[in-house]
Amino acid sequence: MHPYLHAQAFPDKPAYIMASSREALTYAELDQQSNQAAHLLRSLGIESGDHLALFVENSLQFMVIVWACQRAGVIFTTISTHLKREEVAYIADNCQARIFIGSQKLREVSTSVKPMLPSVEHFYMVGSEGDGFVSWEQSRQGFPTAPIADEARGLPMLYSSGTTGRPKGILPQFEAGVPITEMNPLWSAMTAAFQYNQQTVYLSPAPLYHASPLANNMMVVAAGGTSIIMEKFDAEQCLALIDQHKVTHGQWVPIMFVRMLKLDSAVKDKYRMDTLRMAIHSAAPCPVDIKQQMIDWWGEVIVEFYSSTEAIGATMLNTQQWLAHRGSVGFPVGCMLHILDETDNELPTGEIGRVYFSSDNPPFEYFNCDEKSTVAYSAQGYATVGDMGYVDEEGYLYLTDRADFMIISGGVNIYPQEIENLLITHERVADVAVFGLPDTEFGESVKAVVQRYHSDDALTEETLAEELAGFCRQHLSNVKCPRSFDFVEELPRFDNGKLYKKGLREAYLRG
Numbered sequence: 001m002h003p004y005l006h007a008q009a010f011p012d013k014p015a016y017i018m019a020s021s022r023e024a025l026t027y028a029e030l031d032q033q034s035n036q037a038a039h040l041l042r043s044l045g046i047e048s049g050d051h052l053a054l055f056v057e058n059s060l061q062f063m064v065i066v067w068a069c070q071r072a073g074v075i076f077t078t079i080s081t082h083l084k085r086e087e088v089a090y091i092a093d094n095c096q097a098r099i100f101i102g103s104q105k106l107r108e109v110s111t112s113v114k115p116m117l118p119s120v121e122h123f124y125m126v127g128s129e130g131d132g133f134v135s136w137e138q139s140r141q142g143f144p145t146a147p148i149a150d151e152a153r154g155l156p157m158l159y160s161s162g163t164t165g166r167p168k169g170i171l172p173q174f175e176a177g178v179p180i181t182e183m184n185p186l187w188s189a190m191t192a193a194f195q196y197n198q199q200t201v202y203l204s205p206a207p208l209y210h211a212s213p214l215a216n217n218m219m220v221v222a223a224g225g226t227s228i229i230m231e232k233f234d235a236e237q238c239l240a241l242i243d244q245h246k247v248t249h250g251q252w253v254p255i256m257f258v259r260m261l262k263l264d265s266a267v268k269d270k271y272r273m274d275t276l277r278m279a280i281h282s283a284a285p286c287p288v289d290i291k292q293q294m295i296d297w298w299g300e301v302i303v304e305f306y307s308s309t310e311a312i313g314a315t316m317l318n319t320q321q322w323l324a325h326r327g328s329v330g331f332p333v334g335c336m337l338h339i340l341d342e343t344d345n346e347l348p349t350g351e352i353g354r355v356y357f358s359s360d361n362p363p364f365e366y367f368n369c370d371e372k373s374t375v376a377y378s379a380q381g382y383a384t385v386g387d388m389g390y391v392d393e394e395g396y397l398y399l400t401d402r403a404d405f406m407i408i409s410g411g412v413n414i415y416p417q418e419i420e421n422l423l424i425t426h427e428r429v430a431d432v433a434v435f436g437l438p439d440t441e442f443g444e445s446v447k448a449v450v451q452r453y454h455s456d457d458a459l460t461e462e463t464l465a466e467e468l469a470g471f472c473r474q475h476l477s478n479v480k481c482p483r484s485f486d487f488v489e490e491l492p493r494f495d496n497g498k499l500y501k502k503g504l505r506e507a508y509l510r511g
């Protein structure tokens with residue numbers, strides 16, 4: 001369905017509620033404001049198929065803008081609020097945006113990128129104006145609340161997080177004139193799989209500019225539910241919100257599970273989790289021990305969903321399936337899995353190779369990046385995003401790591417994810433990154449960089465390194481055990497939960 005239909009059926013029901021401020025947007029308000037915004041876009045000459053760049057933090061206006069684009073046939077690109085001026089300017093320019101929308105909270109970066117975007121025609125700011133920006137809210141309010149005459153479905157064109165190079169725009173298969181009530185096939189399948197409906201109360205703890213939070217927040221409201229949007233993830237607040245709002249669904253990344261599990265027992269016991277029907281996790285594989293602890297705590301409501309912004313394919317499994325296939329990220333949904341070697345030959349069950357998908361979906365492209373689009377496909381036409389893994393005899397997928405992060409030490413392939421999954425379970429570890437560094441004898445050696453769980457821990461770094469090394473030797477073969485440990489205040493993570501290992505490793509290579 002579409003939110004405008006729910007606005008007619010239950011206009012006063014909240015579509016979105018901000019977690020901390022408790023500011024709410026009803027279905028009637030969402031319908032009216034997104035219509036006004038669509039009229040504003042048309043008045044600026046923004047037509048179906050044009051591009052818009054959105055650099056705004058989690059807020060109600062963020063959702064108004066994306067629904068306006070969805071109603072006006074606009075291709076919208078949401079930009080990470082943690083990016084610096086040059087990074088924001090690159091994406092806004094690369095996506096060929098005709099309009100750029102920043103915000104008062106991001107004013108410094110928003111205004112600094114304006115001179116770097118000569119091809120952008122219109123600049124708006126949520127929450128303010130000035131410095132060459134026009135107030136978004138004031139401009140929108142002068143327009144009709146009825147729909148525009150030429151409504152057509154718009155789509156997101158999101159950018160990869162850039163873990164292995166500059167971010168790449170993932171070009172959707174855009175078709176002009178598609179009705180706004182027609183959801184793309186992947187979103188339709190996800191809505192059915194996650195059982196979103198009018199009784200859904202969804203908790204959104206992640207930044208909206210990422211693919212999965214954006215999609216889920218639009219799907220839930222298309223289904224008639226209510227979404228509680230956290231301004232920023234906080235482990236205890238997350239539990240309090242589940243209890244307070246009787247949350248039925250939510251979407252997390254594994255590091256959020258870790259943060260919640262490491263809360264004191266007295267804190268965790270304060271809140272009830274019994275309204276949860278489905279706790280979805282994605283973005284990165286979850287360590288087996290962490291997932292088991294979540295199942296023991298929340299019950300058999302944990303659902304894993306593996307896909308990518310490129311939407312080349314997906315796997316999924318519920319708690320019961322995972323317990324029978326511990327460590328798996330799921331069984332293919334609406335697609336076929338292929339594990340290929342370096343020469344595009346299919347590998348047998350249990351052998352590690354690059355993960356590819358095939359389906360009836362149209363092929364994707366990286367926007368203005370033909371070379372990278374080409375290398376994403378095998379000789380057979382299967383598509384990959386560079387993950388490594390294998391399948392078991394029943395066809396369930398297990399991920400080992402990205403191909404770019406694999407360590408070759410003494411001729412042995414080592415996957416850092418396995419070592420990270422072990423170390424994160426140690427009581428003194430809050431976060432960890434493992435990668436390879438050049439070694440004259442073995443080619444590469446295994447390095448572990450650790451964020452301590454208790455910053456005031458009296459244990460010296462040398463003693464803790466010995467403890468962690470011994471912990472690894474108890475559970476891993478010697479070749480996989482880190483040869484050295486370093487300790488940092490905080491590890492660099494994208495807000496989608498992925499470690500920024502590329503930049504971390506490059507810093508070590510620079511000495």
